[in-house]
Amino acid sequence: MAIIALGINHKTAAVELRSQVAFAPERVEAELHSARQALGLSEVALLSTCNRTELYLHGEVDDQAILAWLAASRGVAVAELGSCYYSYRDQEAVRHLMAVASGLDSLVLGEPQILGQIKSAYAVGCQAGTLASELHSAFQLAFSTAKTVRSQTAIGQNPVSVAYAAVALAQQIFADMSSARALLIGAGETIELVARHLAERGVGKITVANRTLQRATELAGKFNAEAVLLADIPEQLAAADIVISSTASQLPILGKGAVESALKRRRRKPIFMLDIAVPRDIEPQVGELDDVYLYTVDDLEEVIEDNLRARQDAAKAAREIVEIEAERWFRQRRSLAAVDTIRAYRSAVDALRCEELARAQAALERGVPAAEVVDALARGLSNKIMHAPTIALRQASEAGREDLLALAQQLFDLN
Known part of the structure; x- marks a missing residue:
């Protein structure tokens, strides 16, 4: 198999x-x-x-x-x-x-x-x-x-990841990260890495939104961030310059209407959005809005190229x-794969040994001299061990199977 x-x-x-x-x-x-x-x-x-x-x-x-x-x-x-x-x-x-x-x-x-x-x-x-x-x-x-x-x-040196590439892409848009506010949706390993990279680059503020507030609070505590529920996202969007989402949701979390409302409150100030979830967290139609720069994991490939060379x-x-x-x-x-074959071969030879040993013991009990018994034992055992291979070799020769003859020489160390 x-x-x-x-x-x-x-x-x-x-x-x-x-x-x-x-x-x-x-x-x-x-x-x-x-x-x-x-x-x-x-x-x-x-x-x-x-x-x-x-x-x-x-x-x-x-x-x-x-x-x-x-x-x-x-x-x-x-x-x-x-x-x-x-x-x-x-x-x-x-x-x-x-x-x-x-x-x-x-x-x-x-x-x-x-x-x-x-x-x-x-x-x-x-x-x-x-x-x-x-x-x-x-x-x-x-x-x-x-x-x-x-x-x-x-x-593994200078570690990079999808999270690293996501932050690198955001940094290309926001040269001064200290003035940017980030909304991270989800609280898994990828979002934690995103938060760490953002913090290292001095982002102004981080907000973590998650289905459970406890997990969001645990993650936010590591980066002096704010924790909110997914239901609070519409309110948080208006203040977010960077939105990065990675959850296990089977349905989109952010729709076009919510983002459109946030843009009005922001007075059309642009939002960088990166959806690195599969299935997608952000509806594709969000990318149709003016002042929204929406990317997916597939868009990260160009950013990642620089990291590949090293x-x-x-x-x-x-x-x-x-x-x-x-x-x-x-x-x-x-x-x-040879174990079963080896085990079967050993078992067959051992059966021959037992058969010849029984024959030898019977001969000794009949009074046959020990030297004759030992000689007969050795001869009988060697003949029986060689019997099947000898027949197979003759058949291989008759069939012109030079390959099998060569393998037999190698197998029995006849070189």
Whole structure:
């Protein structure tokens, strides 16, 4: 059975399709059971972030069956997924997982958040009981490889992320950050990173809006910011120069009407808005308003290019590490494939040994001299061990199978 990695990401699909295919965190466990049952697989894990949705599986199933389940689960057409998906098997699948965990396949090369997201996907799979030995070992290898990449290359130095790129884009618009006021929607890891980068650049004021006030207050306390509820956003918009949103909401949080009202109160003073959520938090129609500069995660790519150049050399070294670990894993996997054959061979030889030993003991009991018994034992055992290979070699020679003869010479060390 194969290890399979299948998915879509920021390189293959636009943000609209990625939004449709993304899984809400509270639904992942149920979807894992659904996929395993529908596809008849032994193991399933699901990674769903703003930039990628990937299934990791162990079993025998073709791509079309997986795509059909994914399309039905997310309510999209199979044809839409068929034009932008990728699929890897066995060594290539494990290599891909290691590359993703190491940040080599991220929108921001080397960003560290993806490793935490993969660990979360692994934990959910463990909790759901949809992981067993094969995916366990693949994920553990990915974790250890990512750690090696971080410790042995410079890819983790001067850390950058989607959050870093978001603030960098805002800084291009607001040269004097000290006079800007930021409204951050959400209180997850990405928004916390955005808040940290904004604070480091001396932004004038930060307000954190979240579904629960407690979490908003906890995050705001780290950056001397104000905490509000999502319901307070319309009032906060009028004072916000920078709006950055990243929540797990399945529906837009900000609509065109609310932003239009805020602009009137601001007397048409521009607002920079960045929606880095998938699905989107801000309705696309907001971008049609004058004095609103609305960007999505896909718009960050140009900003990120500057950060990539400094990481290319480190990425080369990281990919070498991934390649070495993938090859090592594949060799170990191939060696395990011989275990059953070796066990069967040893069992067959041991049966011959027992048979010849019983014959020898009977001869000793009859009074046959020990020297004759030992000689007969050795001769009988060697003849029986050689019997099957000898017949197979003769048949190979008759069939002109020079390749098998050469392999036999290597196997029996006859060179």
